[in-house]
Amino acid sequence: MKGYLLPFVAALVVCLAGFLLLDTAVMAMQGLSLIFQQ
Amino acid sequence: MTGPRAFRKAPALALFGLIFALLALTFTGFDQLGPLASEQAAAEQVVAADAAVAAPYAPAPKLTAADYPTIAGVNSRVAVWIFAQLHLWFAAFVLAVPIFVFIIEIIGMRTRDKRYDDMAYEFIKVSITAYSLTAILGGSLLFFLILFYPHLFGYLSTIFSESMFYYALLFFAESAVLYIYYYGWHWLQGGIRKWIHLGLGLSLNVVGTCLMLLANSWLTFMMSPAGVDAAGVFGGDTWAAMNNFLWHPINIHRFVANIAYGGSIVGAYAAFKFLTAGSQEERAHYDWMGYNANFIAICALLPLPFAGYYLAAEMYLYSQQMGITLMGGIFAWLFIIQAVLIGTLFLSANYYLWCGMGRSDGAKRYTKYIKYIAIVLVGAFLVWFTPHTLVLTNEELKALGGPHHKILGPLGIMPAKNTAVNVMIIFTALSFMFYRRANKVATVSWVNAGNAIQVALFTAGILNIMFLGIYHGYFTNTVYKVAASIPQVLTTVVVIVGSITLDSFIYKNSKEVAPLHWGRIPGRAMYALFLLAVAFTWLMGLMGYIRSGIRQHWHVLDIMRDGSVDAFTPTLGFAANVVSVAAIIFMAMVIFVFWIAQVSSNKTLPSGYWKE
Amino acid sequence: MKQFFTVVAFILLTIGFFAGYSNFGIPQIEPAPPPKEEKLDLGSMTMDQFIALGDRIFQGKGTCTLCHNSLGRAPMLGTIAEVFPKRLKDERYKGEAEDLEAYLVESLVEPSAFVVAGFGKKGTNDAESPMPNVSGGSIGLSEAEVAAVVAYLQDQAGAEVTVEIPTDVDAAEEEEEAETREALADPKAIMAQFTCDACHMINGAGGEVGPDLSKVGAAYDRDYLRRALLQPNAEIAKGFEADMMPDDLGEQMFVTELEVLLDFLVELK
Numbered sequence: 001m002k003g004y005l006l007p008f009v010a011a012l013v014v015c016l017a018g019f020l021l022l023d024t025a026v027m028a029m030q031g032l033s034l035i036f037q038q
Numbered sequence: 039m040t041g042p043r044a045f046r047k048a049p050a051l052a053l054f055g056l057i058f059a060l061l062a063l064t065f066t067g068f069d070q071l072g073p074l075a076s077e078q079a080a081a082e083q084v085v086a087a088d089a090a091v092a093a094p095y096a097p098a099p100k101l102t103a104a105d106y107p108t109i110a111g112v113n114s115r116v117a118v119w120i121f122a123q124l125h126l127w128f129a130a131f132v133l134a135v136p137i138f139v140f141i142i143e144i145i146g147m148r149t150r151d152k153r154y155d156d157m158a159y160e161f162i163k164v165s166i167t168a169y170s171l172t173a174i175l176g177g178s179l180l181f182f183l184i185l186f187y188p189h190l191f192g193y194l195s196t197i198f199s200e201s202m203f204y205y206a207l208l209f210f211a212e213s214a215v216l217y218i219y220y221y222g223w224h225w226l227q228g229g230i231r232k233w234i235h236l237g238l239g240l241s242l243n244v245v246g247t248c249l250m251l252l253a254n255s256w257l258t259f260m261m262s263p264a265g266v267d268a269a270g271v272f273g274g275d276t277w278a279a280m281n282n283f284l285w286h287p288i289n290i291h292r293f294v295a296n297i298a299y300g301g302s303i304v305g306a307y308a309a310f311k312f313l314t315a316g317s318q319e320e321r322a323h324y325d326w327m328g329y330n331a332n333f334i335a336i337c338a339l340l341p342l343p344f345a346g347y348y349l350a351a352e353m354y355l356y357s358q359q360m361g362i363t364l365m366g367g368i369f370a371w372l373f374i375i376q377a378v379l380i381g382t383l384f385l386s387a388n389y390y391l392w393c394g395m396g397r398s399d400g401a402k403r404y405t406k407y408i409k410y411i412a413i414v415l416v417g418a419f420l421v422w423f424t425p426h427t428l429v430l431t432n433e434e435l436k437a438l439g440g441p442h443h444k445i446l447g448p449l450g451i452m453p454a455k456n457t458a459v460n461v462m463i464i465f466t467a468l469s470f471m472f473y474r475r476a477n478k479v480a481t482v483s484w485v486n487a488g489n490a491i492q493v494a495l496f497t498a499g500i501l502n503i504m505f506l507g508i509y510h511g512y513f514t515n516t517v518y519k520v521a522a523s524i525p526q527v528l529t530t531v532v533v534i535v536g537s538i539t540l541d542s543f544i545y546k547n548s549k550e551v552a553p554l555h556w557g558r559i560p561g562r563a564m565y566a567l568f569l570l571a572v573a574f575t576w577l578m579g580l581m582g583y584i585r586s587g588i589r590q591h592w593h594v595l596d597i598m599r600d601g602s603v604d605a606f607t608p609t610l611g612f613a614a615n616v617v618s619v620a621a622i623i624f625m626a627m628v629i630f631v632f633w634i635a636q637v638s639s640n641k642t643l644p645s646g647y648w649k650e
Numbered sequence: 651m652k653q654f655f656t657v658v659a660f661i662l663l664t665i666g667f668f669a670g671y672s673n674f675g676i677p678q679i680e681p682a683p684p685p686k687e688e689k690l691d692l693g694s695m696t697m698d699q700f701i702a703l704g705d706r707i708f709q710g711k712g713t714c715t716l717c718h719n720s721l722g723r724a725p726m727l728g729t730i731a732e733v734f735p736k737r738l739k740d741e742r743y744k745g746e747a748e749d750l751e752a753y754l755v756e757s758l759v760e761p762s763a764f765v766v767a768g769f770g771k772k773g774t775n776d777a778e779s780p781m782p783n784v785s786g787g788s789i790g791l792s793e794a795e796v797a798a799v800v801a802y803l804q805d806q807a808g809a810e811v812t813v814e815i816p817t818d819v820d821a822a823e824e825e826e827e828a829e830t831r832e833a834l835a836d837p838k839a840i841m842a843q844f845t846c847d848a849c850h851m852i853n854g855a856g857g858e859v860g861p862d863l864s865k866v867g868a869a870y871d872r873d874y875l876r877r878a879l880l881q882p883n884a885e886i887a888k889g890f891e892a893d894m895m896p897d898d899l900g901e902q903m904f905v906t907e908l909e910v911l912l913d914f915l916v917e918l919k
Contacts, residue, residue: 003486003487004486004487004489004490005490007486007487007490007491007494008490008491008493008494009494010494011490011491011494011495012494012497012498014494015494015495015497015498015499016498016501016502018498019498019499019501019502019529019532020502022502022525022528022529022532023502023506023522023525026521026524026525026528027518027521027522027525030521030524032517032518032521036509036510036513036514036515036518310653310654310657313653313657314653314654368679368681368682371676371677371679374676375668375671375672375676378668378671379668565660568657568660568661568664569660569664572661572664572665573664573668576664576665576668590684591684591685600684605684606681606683606684607681607684608681609678609679609680609681610672610676610678610679611672611673611678613672614668614669614672614673615669615672615673617669618665618666618668618669621665622662622665625661625665629658
């Protein structure tokens with residue numbers, strides 16, 4: 001289980017961060033921020 | 039085994055490569071495309087000034103009901119509709135088959151596995167009769183257009199005289215190449231001859247694609263006219279008329295959709311041959327063929343929603359009124375039917391994959407996850423399928439009882455649908471991953487960590503898609519809502535590409551559980567392939583109706599009005615009935631095509647008939 | 651062979667399901683028929699037809715009924731034949747007409763030539779008319795259309811129709827008869843008909859191109875809102891752009907719909 005849980009959590013954090021970065025970048029390319037600002 | 043694995047990757051890569059090439063060509067030539075309205079207006083002014091001096095083209099004719107001949111009591115709209123749709127179905131098929139035959143031939147050449155070459159040959163054989171039928175239906179369609187809509191055809195053929203001329207001549211090239219390619223298959227074998235043969239296959243694809251591009255320009259002109267002024271006076275430049283706003287969006291969408299469609303029809307062929315197979319070998323052969331055909335269809339199905347979204351977005355950009363009629367107006371319910379069909383396609387394709395896992399002895403490890411995938415797919419389908427606001431005239435509002443669907447309005451907006459479709463695509467990719475993994479045992483030391491990373495990738499991807507869909511969909515404004523769909527799509531792409539790449543590392547030098555038992559699949563799985571083919575066919579018919587129908591009472595949008603008695607938009611039930619009748623006729627013709635492919639190798643030896 | 655028939659049956663069943671769903675599973679809405687294109691052929695029109703044209707313009711494109719109705723925003727026109735001689739003699743009369751036809755034309759294109767007592771713009775002491783010149787701006791009636799309206803008004807007032815049908819065909823525009831629809835009575839239906847929510851948000855739903863209307867009744871009075879609907883460019887809300895809102899809602903809405911909508915908007919607090 002240990003051999004599974006640690007890589008999972010680590011990868012999850014990395015992937016989530018990566019996706020948020022992707023989101024921010026792509027929204028920025030369209031002139032928008034990630035979080036809604038009126 | 040290098041054969042099947044190479045096969046699984048290569049066509050997918052080749053397909054994405056082709057799509058990428060097409061997209062690249064599109065966007066590098068961007069300044070040649072869809073000119074700005076101001077540029078177009080300026081260009082038209084210059085052209086109009088020249089035209090006043092030079093060749094006088096007439097404005098678009100104003101027609102009344104008397105201008106439309108009636109022949110044999112036939113309803114002209116329905117006649118042209120059915121023949122156009124039949125022609126389209128066959129054309130899609132005969133354009134698609136050479137694409138994947140080309141790819142399969144390459145794989146055969148690389149792996150030197152004759153099975154691929156034989157399968158490619160069998161696919162082409164099936165399509166030969168279909169090719170004739172495409173031509174016959176095209177000719178009939180042309181006759182019907184001339185007979186029933188002479189003024190419209192006269193107007194269009196004046197503008198497109200050059201392109202129609204070359205279109206006609208290209209058929210010589212198409213026929214020549216196809217016949218040498220097919221009849222010379224077993225002659226052009228080995229060494230340099232095989233390369234020549236492959237070259238013929240490439241030429242066949244190029245010519246076929248050119249034919250499609252030419253024909254596409256005529257129908258997109260009717261939707262987004264260019265190269266003519268507001269009265270329909272032609273400016274003299276055929277290329278300007280061809281290169282109209284919706285040309286490339288339709289080209290891309292049709293190119294990809296054709297591949298998906300062709301794969302599904304061939305899959306149905308293989309499915310039937312499987313069910314009627316006489317021996318275990320035959321069963322194994324057609325199971326294998328069905329799997330490959332289905333793989334092609336699914337690979338092309340996955341990017342298709344995005345091609346369709348792009349097409350609809352371009353329609354909105356060209357004419358907001360057309361866009362709103364398409365999705366928010368009277369045609370909105372049609373997209374609910376479309377949703378039902380797409381849901382059918384996804385569920386069908388996945389079901390076939392799940393059944394196919396039985397070919398592997400190692401599949402038991404993954405069968406327990408299948409029900410969860412099924413639940414997610416059905417849930418996503420239900421979201422995909424709910425409608426939202428309908429902008430209707432007063433009579434239409436009264437019939438519906440209000441502009442919103444009473445119960446599920448919030449699930450009807452685009453962000454919810456984008457979320458649903460991305461989830462469906464990811465979970466279909468997941469089914470595929472399980473299928474691929476079923477027969478392998480990883481030998482790398484870090485397999486547990488690798489699997490953990492895969493789960494994390496999928497989890498993060500799905501969470502991100504949900505975040506983009508829910509937060510931006512319901513807590514921001516329209517601009518954000520639309521913009522958020524891009525990272526959503528990219529997330530899906532990243533998850534799919536990432537998981538495939540990761541799996542290729544995890545399963546490097548993996549052991550096979552046992553050779554795949556081709557043929558070991560329940561007969562009901564074949565019905566999933568039939569369902570795929572029928573649903574695809576019907577869906578194409580429906581989409582063809584929408585594309586043509588949103589022009590409503592115009593032959594050429596805003597330029598040439600439809601003055602016939604059939605200018606009204608029919609009810610959806612009526613349209614569905616015409617599509618259904620056409621689909622039944624098509625299925626009958628396809629069965630004929632399959633039968634012919636088989637009958638040519640039948641031999642009857644009548645004893646005592648011939649003299650000794 | 652049995653396989654073949656099973657497969658055929660399956661195919662027919664599937665197609666039948668899709669057809670059945672499309673016919674019975676979704677509402678069968680009869681789409682509106684294509685709009686009738688009406689070509690004006692003034693050369694062959696009878697006076698009755700010309701008056702009927704004037705009637706249609708009065709009810710539609712001219713937007714006359716927005717104000718000339720029993721709600722009291724503008725004078726009623728049925729008695730014009732009787733009252734106009736007095737007006738011509740009135741000291742406040744600034745125009746040059748000498749007969750009914752000329753007076754009517756003048757009232758349409760120079761409405762401030764004479765403002766009926768009590769109907770002038772607020773603060774101008776009945777010197778300025780709130781009515782626009784119908785040949786310009788958003789109404790834009792052509793000479794032939796003005797003539798048609800005058801013929802209609804003369805006929806309505808019971809006077810002799812003295813207008814001559816113009817023979818200059820180019821002066822008259824081709825009219826497209828709008829698809830006949832009945833006036834809606836529900837404000838939400840009206841807003842759906844004119845796609846207000848494409849640009850305006852109300853209580854969280856709608857677009858952002860125009861101002862949020864969720865509390866517009868607390869901020870503005872009925873007259874302001876009426877003007878905002880009929881002349882959207884008269885005042886642009888802070889932070890928004892001009893020329894975005896359609897300026898022809900007055901031509902498209904029925905008068906009753908306008909009032910229903912205003913009833914609804916003033917209650918948004």
